[in-house]
Amino acid sequence: MSGKRAVFFWAALLGMIISGLNGTAFAGGERAAIFRDGQRLVEAYPEAGFSLKEADDGLYVAGEAGSFLFSPWEGCPKALPDDPADAPLCAMLAQPYPVGDGGRYPAPGVDPGRVRNEAFLKALYGKDAVDVEKGLESVAFLGEVWKFSARHGAAEALRRVAATLETAAAHDPKLKAYILPGGGTYFWRKIKDSPRLSAHSFGICIDLNIEKGLYWLWHPSAGTVAKTRRDYPQAIVDAFEAEGFIWGGKWHSFDFMHFEYRPELVGRGGKAASR
Known part of the structure; x- marks a missing residue:
């Protein structure tokens, strides 16, 4: 050579x-x-x-x-299957959830926590309505009483949120207008125009005052959304996030009234999830 x-x-x-x-x-x-x-x-x-x-x-x-x-x-696959409920579990964590001040309105497709593996949630909270309802218990929430899942710390987390908001509302009475009357918690149902179950079916979500909660299918104006997002009390968001809940106001497909127990995204009991 x-x-x-x-x-x-x-x-x-x-x-x-x-x-x-x-x-x-x-x-x-x-x-x-x-x-x-x-x-x-x-x-x-x-x-x-x-x-x-x-x-x-x-x-x-x-x-x-x-x-x-x-x-x-x-x-983790970049593209979801036709039915996101069949996505691998990693898809539920694929988009980091921004704890704290959410900043600007999220870009299209940025909906951290909105992908849910339905079979996994059934394993956690109940395979059908009867099974889920066996795990529900009553939670006092600023003068109202709501059914919430007692499984995996969800109901206890909501009780801690309620205690925090009681104290916050005592110092700032305007907060109650965003909280009450509550819009609902457990309701076994499918998402509108979808074969998938709503997360409300598992008793892990609470909707606050609907009048203060913009929803993407009802309020398509991006300008209105950005302003409402800025004006929404951070004290309410912080109280929920500290106990393992995510807020639908941090989704591009926004749902301002919606808080959902998802400790894999934000931590549990005030301990932030590391990434």
């Missing part, structure tokens, strides 16, 4: 080795991220007894209630 050809040969071989090492490092980093997010989901619901299980096709969240694909090894 001539000197020039030898140089080309060894340079090509070195390039292949480096490329292989980089690919291995990338795959290792991707897998570590999948495990990290999967563990975050498991830790959000300790009562469920889930653990992470490796399989040829990906990482699973598994327990007595069932086994659910968290993510394929190649990473």
